[in-house]
Amino acid sequence: MKIRMKNHEAPVSEKQWRAIIDCDSSYDGLFIYAVLTTGIFCKPSCRSRVPNRGNVIVFGHAEEARTAGFRPCKRCKPTDRLGPIEDWVARITQYIDDHYKDPLTLEALSYHCHGSPYHLQRTFKRWKGMTPGEYIQRTRIRKAKELLAGSDKPVAEIGTAVGMPSAPYFITLFKRKTGYTPADFRKLLREKTR
Ligand SMILES: [Zn+2]
Incomplete structure (x- = not known):
């Protein structure tokens, strides 16, 4: 699978990065993040291993991540209704x-x-x-x-x-x-x- 950065895909901001590290569920629904190296996307609260920041991009919605070629994480199920x-x-x-x-x-x-x-x-x-x-x-x-x-x-x-x-x-x-x-x-x- 080939994933390419498009201009609507933003690198992770300081605040979002904090939310990812802290698994902060109060951010769930406000953004999701995808990891370029694994091709998987997650909710901010996901308890999976924290990825390398340089490999993380954020999307507003799960559908955007899917369209860009990422797969939903099986652990945090980011496509479930919020x-x-x-x-x-x-x-x-x-x-x-x-x-x-x-x-x-x-x-x-x-x-x-x-x-x-x-x-x-x-x-x-x-x-x-x-x-x-x-x-x-x-x-x-x-x-x-x-x-x-x-x-x-x-x-x-x-x-x-x-x-x-x-x-x-x-x-x-x-x-x-x-x-x-x-x-x-x-x-x-x-x-x-x-
Ligand atoms: Zn996850």
Whole structure:
């Protein structure tokens, strides 16, 4: 079998190389790597012997590696559906969407969505580009904006309704994220729509 490098095949980056050495499953689904000398491709989490870095190239998807002439590793089965991790991240996201009103901690999330806090945090960040904490804040601010626009509820009450019962904290975070205090944000909206 002859394998040739094409321009869409990238050499391995520092981050990806780390993931391969550490068998870091939080990268599974984000890339796969192929080894030029063996003609085999693997998931980052594969426990097989670490290849020589110079022989490694990465692909976004298993199909690309197969098209380029590589065979899937029998040990880590990189062509299997990535279901588990994708589903897990979707479940965590859904849990936050349903429970942003409650006091949500990383521990509570990992208890309800099963998995260690450390692994949950890392995996979520890889897939969503932000930590669960950042996603929770973003969700709360988005809901607060909706309530400010669509109701006359006092600001403190809105903070409580979106899971931030401390009014000073709610106002500070809202201002940091939007540039306005909740009261100013509401006033501005009203002026615009008048
Ligand atoms: Zn493998």
